Amino acid sequence: xxxxxxxxxxxxxxxxxxxxxxxxxxxxxxxxxxxxxxxxxxxxxxxxxxxxxxxxxxxxxxxxxxxxxxxxxxxxxxxxxxxxxxxxxxxxxxxxxxxxxxxxxxxxxxxxxxxxxxxxxxxxxxxxxxxxxxxxxxxxxxxxxxxxxxxxxxxxxxxxxxxxxxxxxxxxxxxxxxxxxxxxxxxxxxxxxxxxxxxxxxxxxxxxxxxxxxxxxxxxxxxxxxxxxxxxxxxxxxxxxxxxxxxxxxxxxxxxxxxxxxxxxxxxxxxxxxxxxxxxxxxxxxxxxxxxxxxxxxxxxxxxxxxxxxxxxxxxxxxxxxxxxxxxxxxxxxxxxxxxxxxxxxxxxxxxxxxxxxxxxxxxxxxxxxxxxxxxxxxxxxxxxxxxxxxxxxxxxxxxxxxxxxxxxxxxxxxxxxxxxxxxxxxxxxxxxxxxxxxxxxxxxxxxxxxxxxxxxxxxxxxxxxxxxxxxxxxxxxxxxxxxxxxxxxxxxxx
Amino acid sequence: xxxxxxxxxxxxxxxxxxxxxxxxxxxxxxxxxxxxxxxxxxxxxxxxxxxxxxxxxxxxxxxxxxxxxxxxxxxxxxxxxxxxxxxxxxxxxxxxxxxx
Numbered sequence: 001x002x003x004x005x006x007x008x009x010x011x012x013x014x015x016x017x018x019x020x021x022x023x024x025x026x027x028x029x030x031x032x033x034x035x036x037x038x039x040x041x042x043x044x045x046x047x048x049x050x051x052x053x054x055x056x057x058x059x060x061x062x063x064x065x066x067x068x069x070x071x072x073x074x075x076x077x078x079x080x081x082x083x084x085x086x087x088x089x090x091x092x093x094x095x096x097x098x099x100x101x102x103x104x105x106x107x108x109x110x111x112x113x114x115x116x117x118x119x120x121x122x123x124x125x126x127x128x129x130x131x132x133x134x135x136x137x138x139x140x141x142x143x144x145x146x147x148x149x150x151x152x153x154x155x156x157x158x159x160x161x162x163x164x165x166x167x168x169x170x171x172x173x174x175x176x177x178x179x180x181x182x183x184x185x186x187x188x189x190x191x192x193x194x195x196x197x198x199x200x201x202x203x204x205x206x207x208x209x210x211x212x213x214x215x216x217x218x219x220x221x222x223x224x225x226x227x228x229x230x231x232x233x234x235x236x237x238x239x240x241x242x243x244x245x246x247x248x249x250x251x252x253x254x255x256x257x258x259x260x261x262x263x264x265x266x267x268x269x270x271x272x273x274x275x276x277x278x279x280x281x282x283x284x285x286x287x288x289x290x291x292x293x294x295x296x297x298x299x300x301x302x303x304x305x306x307x308x309x310x311x312x313x314x315x316x317x318x319x320x321x322x323x324x325x326x327x328x329x330x331x332x333x334x335x336x337x338x339x340x341x342x343x344x345x346x347x348x349x350x351x352x353x354x355x356x357x358x359x360x361x362x363x364x365x366x367x368x369x370x371x372x373x374x375x376x377x378x379x380x381x382x383x384x385x386x387x388x389x390x391x392x393x394x395x396x397x398x399x400x401x402x403x404x405x406x407x408x409x410x411x412x413x414x415x416x417x418x419x420x421x422x423x424x425x426x427x428x429x430x431x432x433x434x435x436x437x438x439x440x441x442x443x444x445x446x447x448x449x450x451x452x453x454x455x456x457x458x459x460x461x462x463x464x465x466x467x468x469x470x471x472x473x474x475x476x477x478x479x480x481x482x483x484x485x486x487x488x489x490x491x492x493x494x495x
Numbered sequence: 496x497x498x499x500x501x502x503x504x505x506x507x508x509x510x511x512x513x514x515x516x517x518x519x520x521x522x523x524x525x526x527x528x529x530x531x532x533x534x535x536x537x538x539x540x541x542x543x544x545x546x547x548x549x550x551x552x553x554x555x556x557x558x559x560x561x562x563x564x565x566x567x568x569x570x571x572x573x574x575x576x577x578x579x580x581x582x583x584x585x586x587x588x589x590x591x592x593x594x595x
Contacts, residue, residue, distance in 0.1 A: 036561050036563050037562060042564035043564070044563035045563075051569075051582040052572050052573055052583065053569050053572075054566045055566055055567050055572045056566055056567055057567070060567075060572060069557075070561050071561060072560075073561075093549065094556075100512050102586040102589065153588050154580075154588055155585075156580060156583040156584065156585060156586075157585075157586055158584075159572075159584075284506070286510070289549035294554050294556045294557075295549075295555060295556060
């Protein structure tokens with residue numbers, strides 16, 4: 001079957017099934033915290049360093065070593081806790097999670113179990129034009145494991161990643177579609193980058209996701225048997241893997257079968273998941289409080305510092321941009337997709353006189369500035385045009401000094417040379433002609449030179465109006481005030 | 496406190512990655528039973544209204560500043576590795592795609 005038809009068939013099948021069945025999805029997302037050193041020892045955290053070059057006796061689990069927790073990791077986790085509206089435990093606890101795996105030299109991972117740092121928070125998703133709130137069960141601290149690479153009959157182990165601080169963010173099982181699951185990932189990705197908690201580069205494994213998926217009949221309260229999907233480390237994989245799993249489960253149940261509780265690995269190349277061998281998941285982690293680590297205490301002074309540094313969050317700005325600045329949903333969403341963009345827009349608003357120019361400012365920024373930056377592969381933070389300069393240019397357009405069209409040319413020059421917009425306008429002599437007498441003079445000349453067209457227009461050929469506007473613009477090198485030109489031309493031409 | 500069943504001993508052995516012969520399973524089972532009995536003695540103490548204690552010393556967690564220090568030289572770090580391929584540790588194959 002051609003791919004397109006197959007896709008459509010699948011889509012229709014899905015729509016029919018979703019009338020009967022409701023998917024229930026919970027996500028567990030691991031986020032590496034952007035500290036300089038590891039969670040419990042001073043080895044550096046760095047992506048791409050030579051294999052096994054970032055270890056120390058604690059990372060290697062040598063006998064007699066003791067973990068000492070990194071204050072920065074705690075502060076970053078607290079920032080996320082506060083930003084998600086979580087309850088922060090004044091005393092939380094580290095626990096040992098036991099399992100044998102070559103990526104974990106100690107034989108256990110330091111994690112948090114029954115007393116996590118944060119509970120009962122939420123993440124705000126932007127779905128369509130609205131905010132949808134997904135509850136979180138918990139956010140806890142733990143250490144990352146090393147990396148295994150499978151090479152034929154053996155596996156290679158690199159322990160550089162072992163001991164890197166992580167938070168695990170666990171959503172409540174209240175995500176109800178594959179799209180929403182992907183949106184949750186995007187929202188969390190946006191939030192941790194916004195708070196500068198993590199680069200969250202998924203290709204570097206700095207943000208990783210597992211999904212718990214089950215289905216139930218619509219209207220049913222009880223949760224169905226769930227499966228856990230692993231290895232879904234991109235927004236697209238999350239959506240594809242979850243959608244695939246929903247379909248798989250519905251087909252099993254509709255054909256009289258039962259879903260088996262199991263862990264499945266997503267294979268992005270094949271576009272399907274397969275169960276992990278059950279022996280590998282036969283784990284009983286035997287959690288217990290880590291005797292090496294006394295209770296983690298969060299006091300008022302620490303919280304005060306965190307609260308003071310917390311920026312306005314993306315969802316709040318998304319709403320403010322629409323309500324206060326009149327932006328369209330799409331523009332507001334684009335601006336809050338990145339902290340740098342939102343901060344630039346805020347700087348632009350602050351620099352700009354008056355408070356009715358939101359849409360215009362967003363237009364210039366998103367079309368002209370981002371267009372130019374994208375063409376060069378640059379980030380907004382590398383913009384050669386400061387917000388105040390862009391505002392100065394927009395002022396020239398707003399007060400009629402130059403036309404919008406000329407404005408774009410001036411922008412291009414400012415972008416290239418850094419020269420102030422007004423200086424370019426004066427040097428190039430492109431000030432808009434808004435002087436009525438001067439415009440009358442040009443219009444008279446143009447109409448006199450084209451009597452046939454003037455008669456034609458009078459006789460009803462509307463399209464000839466554009467011809468005259470074009471002639472006036474040509475005579476004035478595009479400087480004639482467009483709306484005044486239209487008004488005066490109508491008067492001169494007699495209709 | 497009840498004796499451990501043979502199945503429980505087998506599960507414990509699996510979790511500890513220990514291979515035990517049938518006679519060892521019997522012996523360990525009974526030895527573990529004795530150890531468990533000691534916990535039975537402790538568990539018999541009335542702890543109503545006593546908060547759980549997980550640390551012997553009443554101190555809060557010490558925190559360190561986020562200052563990186565030099566890591567171990569690779570040769571030193573890998574001195575105990577049973578098998579190497581360049582600077583990577585080589586272990587028997589783990590199931591493909593299960594990296595976490």
